[in-house]
Amino acid sequence: MEYSTVPIDSAQRGRGPYVWRFNRFHRWTHFFAMLSFYTLILTGIPLRFACAPFAAPLIRFWGGVEQAGLIHRWMAGFMVAYTLVHVVYIAVRFFRSPDKKRWLWGSNTMVPHPDDARDFVQQFKWYFGKGPKPQFGRYGYLEKMDYFGEVWGFIVIGGSGFLLWFPEFFGAWLPGWIFNVATVFHAYEAMLAAAFLFTIHFFNVHLRPDKFPLDAVMFTGRATLEYMHEEHPAMMGDLAGVAQQPVSHRAVHDLPAPPPSRRSTMFATVFGFFAWGVGLATIGMILWAALC
Amino acid sequence: MTLGPARLYLALALLAWAPSPAAAQRLQCDRCHGELELLRQQVRSLPEAERLLAPADVLHASAHGDMPCTECHTGVNRYPHAPTAVTRACASCHAPADTAWQRGAHATVQDRDPVACVSCHGVHDVATVETWRSEAGIPIANRPCVGCHEAHSMPRDGPHTGTVLCASCHGAHDVRPPVDAASLLHPLRQIETCGGCHETIAALWQEDVHFDTLRARTSADPHAAAETLPGCTACHDGHGMVRTGGTAFTAQSVERCTACHERKGKSFFGSYHGKATALGSKVAASCADCHGAHGIRPSTETASRTHPDNLVATCGECHTHARAAFVRYDTHPEPLNRARNPWIFYAFVFMNSVLVMTLIVFGLHTLLWWIRIVLDRRRGIAHGPGAGHGKGDVA
Numbered sequence: 001m002e003y004s005t006v007p008i009d010s011a012q013r014g015r016g017p018y019v020w021r022f023n024r025f026h027r028w029t030h031f032f033a034m035l036s037f038y039t040l041i042l043t044g045i046p047l048r049f050a051c052a053p054f055a056a057p058l059i060r061f062w063g064g065v066e067q068a069g070l071i072h073r074w075m076a077g078f079m080v081a082y083t084l085v086h087v088v089y090i091a092v093r094f095f096r097s098p099d100k101k102r103w104l105w106g107s108n109t110m111v112p113h114p115d116d117a118r119d120f121v122q123q124f125k126w127y128f129g130k131g132p133k134p135q136f137g138r139y140g141y142l143e144k145m146d147y148f149g150e151v152w153g154f155i156v157i158g159g160s161g162f163l164l165w166f167p168e169f170f171g172a173w174l175p176g177w178i179f180n181v182a183t184v185f186h187a188y189e190a191m192l193a194a195a196f197l198f199t200i201h202f203f204n205v206h207l208r209p210d211k212f213p214l215d216a217v218m219f220t221g222r223a224t225l226e227y228m229h230e231e232h233p234a235m236m237g238d239l240a241g242v243a244q245q246p247v248s249h250r251a252v253h254d255l256p257a258p259p260p261s262r263r264s265t266m267f268a269t270v271f272g273f274f275a276w277g278v279g280l281a282t283i284g285m286i287l288w289a290a291l292c
Numbered sequence: 293m294t295l296g297p298a299r300l301y302l303a304l305a306l307l308a309w310a311p312s313p314a315a316a317q318r319l320q321c322d323r324c325h326g327e328l329e330l331l332r333q334q335v336r337s338l339p340e341a342e343r344l345l346a347p348a349d350v351l352h353a354s355a356h357g358d359m360p361c362t363e364c365h366t367g368v369n370r371y372p373h374a375p376t377a378v379t380r381a382c383a384s385c386h387a388p389a390d391t392a393w394q395r396g397a398h399a400t401v402q403d404r405d406p407v408a409c410v411s412c413h414g415v416h417d418v419a420t421v422e423t424w425r426s427e428a429g430i431p432i433a434n435r436p437c438v439g440c441h442e443a444h445s446m447p448r449d450g451p452h453t454g455t456v457l458c459a460s461c462h463g464a465h466d467v468r469p470p471v472d473a474a475s476l477l478h479p480l481r482q483i484e485t486c487g488g489c490h491e492t493i494a495a496l497w498q499e500d501v502h503f504d505t506l507r508a509r510t511s512a513d514p515h516a517a518a519e520t521l522p523g524c525t526a527c528h529d530g531h532g533m534v535r536t537g538g539t540a541f542t543a544q545s546v547e548r549c550t551a552c553h554e555r556k557g558k559s560f561f562g563s564y565h566g567k568a569t570a571l572g573s574k575v576a577a578s579c580a581d582c583h584g585a586h587g588i589r590p591s592t593e594t595a596s597r598t599h600p601d602n603l604v605a606t607c608g609e610c611h612t613h614a615r616a617a618f619v620r621y622d623t624h625p626e627p628l629n630r631a632r633n634p635w636i637f638y639a640f641v642f643m644n645s646v647l648v649m650t651l652i653v654f655g656l657h658t659l660l661w662w663i664r665i666v667l668d669r670r671r672g673i674a675h676g677p678g679a680g681h682g683k684g685d686v687a
Contacts, residue, residue, distance in 0.1 A: 006678060011677065014678040047567050047571065050561065050571050056571065065572060065576075066575065124657075127661065127664045128660075167611065168612065168614065171615060171618030171621070172615050174617060175617050175620040176620035177620055177621060177622055179621050180622050180625045180639075181635050181636055183564065183625075184643055188643035188646075188647055192646065195651055196651075199655075200651075200654045200657070203662075208661065208665065208676070209662065209666065210665055210676025210677075224677065226677055227678075230677050231677065
């Protein structure tokens with residue numbers, strides 16, 4: 001890549017070579033998560049804040065409140081579908097992994113670990129100059145928070161949404177106030193998810209001054225070795241020794257990758273900016289609605 | 293011998309038909325008063341000539357039909373007409389209408405001439421009541437009213453536009469401002485006035501709790517301001533009336549109900565029904581869908597649609613499989629009212645705590661990170677990919 005200036009995509013900054021960080025499956029799952037989450041938020045938010053000035057135009061955009069509701073439910077169904085596929089994928093990956101202990105407990109794992117709590121404390125110590133920056137593995141506590149936050153959100157929003165979808169069915173044996181309670185859970189968990197993703201996730205991933213304005217690694221799937229070294233130093237041993245390990249012990253994506261093409265970089269950049277623009281606009285809408 | 297019109301008419305009468313004496317007289321008058329040009333030459337003024345114009349065919353088609361001209365105009369038997377010629381007052385025949393008119397607002401209008409009989413009825417083209425009540429006659433009858441009361445003209449697509457006479461609601465002769473207690477449109481009298489056409493609704497309305505309120509308030513204070521009393525127009529409006537059944541009417545009625553029932557409005561708009569209604573849903577329940585429109589009773593009474601015993605039926609109108617458990621849904625939830633529904637309260641408090649705590653912890657996490665990076669930059673310590681810490685040649 002012959003950039004005379006700093007690349008917009010922070011995953012392309014620093015010296016190479018490139019390594020795979022996210023495989024095709026991760027990237028599609030994340031894309032589906034974005035697509036469904038954005039659609040669910042943008043069809044749900046005008047109902048949640050029906051009194052706000054943006055509610056009526058947004059509802060007109062979806063073709064009326066009934067149609068917005070229909071799109072919302074279809075997207076919820078889509079979310080359940082890819083989540084099930086994702087669960088199957090995780091199960092297959094686990095049962096096929098040659099080293100179960102490493103899968104669960106190594107520097108590559110998504111499984112929460114006592115070290116994550118230690119890293120969280122260490123991060124705050126670092127903020128106050130009381131220690132070095134924590135050394136994250138492939139997935140630090142921030143990535144695990146994002147992931148398990150979505151799991152929690154999926155259960156709470158999905159469960160309450162399912163109740164609200166079929167009130168007559170569930171109302172046959174559950175007391176009706178359960179729908180009042182479900183409405184509260186659904187609305188506030190959705191607001192939490194939007195607020196978390198569109199401010200905290202965005203800052204951690206894209207807007208931090210040292211990564212600003214964009215990190216497209218989830219779209220192109222690859223990052224420079226220097227990026228990995230800076231952001232995920234605890235896995236560097238694994239990466240360095242990757243050539244020495246038997247093939248069966250390597251994660252597929254721990255392989256050197258070709259640099260992303262201009263086209264995929266361009267797509268990732270435009271898509272990334274569009275997504276965080278819509279996300280920040282959504283935060284703007286929530287704040288605007290707080291006035292009504 | 294020349295065949296003058298009088299002789300001609302006589303000849304015609306003999307030949308084909310025998311006109312009544314009144315008709316014969318009218319035709320005689322028509323010789324001058326039917327010819328605008330002739331009149332203009334005589335009086336040398338077009339407006340004056342137009343005032344004097346009274347063609348026989350117009351008279352014949354009018355409500356006064358075959359009445360002779362001299363019934364109203366006395367002292368005009370000869371030509372030139374006697375200087376004492378006068379026009380008799382309408383009241384000489386229409387005494388009750390005149391008495392009513394004397395009482396009404398039109399007889400005493402300020403800073404202009406009173407609105408007299410002819411202002412609305414016309415002069416020689418006086419229409420019959422039957423004509424005015426016909427489909428084609430209504431817009432014609434309403435025209436003189438709108439001529440003065442321009443600001444109160446009906447909207448083009450209003451449900452009463454072109455189908456109801458102004459006078460049907462406002463009264464014909466004894467017309468008064470609606471705020472007047474004697475007006476047909478005073479909230480207390482609307483049950484008869486509107487009920488004249490809307491009979492079944494009026495019968496239901498008599499049972500309505502708002503009608504109780506209306507009677508109680510007007511008997512407690514006979515001078516209570518009409519705008520504050522719950523009559524028909526409090527919800528339906530007069531001239532700005534919106535056709536029932538559409539989303540525009542739903543929006544308007546919810547607005548009207550919640551204008552008085554503020555707290556219930558707030559909790560309604562906090563529920564799914566309210567939010568979807570606010571966004572123009574055609575199916576979500578609004579006030580009248582559950583409480584009824586006319587004949588509303590408080591939920592404490594067994595006759596009420598919202599009495600606990602009737603909820604399965606009422607909710608069941610939309611939620612076809614509603615059961616006793618289902619109707620324990622709170623359609624007016626107040627999340628901060630622990631006594632009303634503790635579970636909503638606890639859910640609300642729990643979810644708000646989770647939301648606020650997460651945002652505080654991670655907001656701080658974010659803010660401090662930002663500060664750390666900025667402070668380090670000032671001291672020449674760079675972070676992030678490309679900062680040069682990494683060993684790019686590892687692999």
